[in-house]
Amino acid sequence: MGTMFFSERGNCSLCGQEKMKSQGLCVYCLERLEFVYGREKTGQVYTDYFLFANDFFRRYFYSFKFFSKTYLAVAFARILVTEGEKRNLFENVDAIIPIPMYPAEQRQRGYNQVLLLAEEVYKMTGIPVYRTLEKIRETKKQHHLSLRNRRENLKDAFYFKGESDGKRFLLLDDFVTTGSTMKEAAEAVLKGNGRIAGAMALASTMHPMFP
Ligand SMILES: [Zn+2]
Numbered sequence: 001m002g003t004m005f006f007s008e009r010g011n012c013s014l015c016g017q018e019k020m021k022s023q024g025l026c027v028y029c030l031e032r033l034e035f036v037y038g039r040e041k042t043g044q045v046y047t048d049y050f051l052f053a054n055d056f057f058r059r060y061f062y063s064f065k066f067f068s069k070t071y072l073a074v075a076f077a078r079i080l081v082t083e084g085e086k087r088n089l090f091e092n093v094d095a096i097i098p099i100p101m102y103p104a105e106q107r108q109r110g111y112n113q114v115l116l117l118a119e120e121v122y123k124m125t126g127i128p129v130y131r132t133l134e135k136i137r138e139t140k141k142q143h144h145l146s147l148r149n150r151r152e153n154l155k156d157a158f159y160f161k162g163e164s165d166g167k168r169f170l171l172l173d174d175f176v177t178t179g180s181t182m183k184e185a186a187e188a189v190l191k192g193n194g195r196i197a198g199a200m201a202l203a204s205t206m207h208p209m210f211p
Pocket of ligand 1: 014
């Protein structure tokens, strides 16, 4: 291994161990994350994602999402930025819109993990975060529902507030499964006269099929 790759020494931003690392991650974590670039199409929206949500990823992600390990936003945002920039996915993006939580749900958790990711992406790319999308309806947890029920569950769940000024938005979420959330969110943005530059999720819950 060349010195270019393992150029930093310090604490891994995921597991916290002091090891030689690349892009903020140690070799141990890099080997266990499954980088699988994929693209999910729902309606007119393409959602790009970079990781398969395997057990190793879920263990860290759930402690970020549900157990207040908010410092992990840095590690996950760095993956979004590194992988997204490789594929020019931040080009032509005026602002990032994180997929919102229903207000009561966010109050209970105390934070929205997707917003934290978006704020870290902003620090790394300079692309501003717009909190112009609202979740106006409480929805059921998607993973218990069939595809058809997922779409009905999310119908008109989002509302775009404020002025878009024709800006091109990148929608950001943590997981993508069927893309129903992105589709509904995109429709709300379009109704508000915004434009969709793309959609991005950190991980997919479905393992992509390799040709
Ligand atoms: Zn590590």
